[in-house]
Amino acid sequence: MLLDLTLRREMSRNFGGAFTVLFTVVITLMLIRILGQASDGQASPQDVFVLIGLTALSYLQIVITLALFLAVLLTFTRMWLDAEMIIWRTTGVGWAQLLASVLRFSWPILLLIAALTLVAWPWANQQSTALRIRFEQRSDLSRVAPGQFRESASGKRVFFIDKGAQAGGVAHDVFIRDDTSGQTVLITARSAQVQRIDGQPFLVLRNGNRYAHTPGALNYTITAFDSLDMRLDATSGLSSMSPGKTGPVNWLTQPNRNVPTAYLFNPAVPNWLGELSWRLGVPLSAALLALLAAPLASGAVRTGRAGSLIAAILVYLIYFNLLNVLQGWISQGRVGFTTGFVLLHGSAALLLLALLWRGNGGPQRLWHSLWHRGAPA
Secondary structure: OOHHHHHHHHHHHHHHHHHEEEHHHHHHHHHHHHHHHHHOOOOOOHHHHHHHHHHHHHHHHHHHHHHHHHHHHHHHHHHHHOOHHHHHHHHHOOOOHHHHHHHHHHHHHHHHHHHHHHHHHHHHHHOOOHHHHHHHHHOHHHHOOOOOEEOOOOEEEEEEEEOOOOOOOOOEEEEEOOOOOEEEEEEEEEEEEEEEEEEEEEEEEEEEEEEEEOOOOOOOEEEEEEEEEEEEOOOOOHHOOOOOOOOOOHHHHHHHHOHHHOOOOOOOOOOHHHHHHHHHHHHHHHHHHHHHHHHHHHHHHHHHHHHHHHHHHHHHHHHHHHHHHHHHHHHHHHOOOHHHHHHHHHHHHHHHHHHHHHOOOOOOOOOHHHHHOOOOO
8 A cells, every 4th residue: 555655646746747848848849830830821820829729639648648658667767776666576566566556546547548539639630620721711811911922722813911901901002913814913002901792702902003914925904993803712621610511521521630539430441440540549558658667667777767768768659650650551451450459559568568577587587497407417
């Protein structure tokens, strides 16, 4: 009881510290990336914090898995370096009791990881995709940031606004290059505003000039205008995700990461099986890594804290990279779902058993047994 209480208390402290550091790093990286996308016109500035939250929720299970792994590893490493583990082992405490304490500490965290991976991961990806698509479906002018050239959704118009407002406002000193009619048309205007005419979005330009030229010809047309209406275009996206849209969603047309977990159990779609192997593999790998961390920490006696930590992190990285590789192989049909899943996680379980066998002195006992058997009577 004392050992179990001590282990769980120390693992809780280490887990809290590791999670805080890792989550701060992830949030910082997400903030930098999403702010860059917003400045490039790939995301709405109004949705930045929502996108950061959804992205953090998408990768939270990875952060928690690594934090759990580090919590167990750091706890057992400290106990080995302080010779505390040697004292417990000499009193008859075996690996079974130690791993049972790890599991009692880990099971609520493992349930959280499973919920985040199986439920929150696809939901957060769906919401992020919907936000980006709604932004792409905005009118051409509302996607333009003042002082920047921006291409329209169709790719046939280029906009520039010197001083502008957001969607629905009035933009000033507007430049437009338009190639939609087969001619190269340049338009300059003192002001512009998006208005809906007969239910369609139009850009109403005021006080400007229109320069039209047919490529390969010598004719140029210059027209001054007080008011000019130009219909705006928008991209088509995932209509099934549009607000107010009802009806079933064709998940086959969606990215694999957006598909709810319940739909992935379909052997007819290899891509879905690959995604399923990843989602089921994350919580299972988190449990195996937490158990692996305990025997891996025993190496600190010979290599020190830094050596043990480096070796353990390499095991973590290799495991998760193989998890991603397995997803790709199953999606490509190069390996079956059951075969690949059992092979990867079964190998991790065998590694755990091998480390425990070594920690119990298995190699020494085997060597002595072979030596005495081969020695002459």
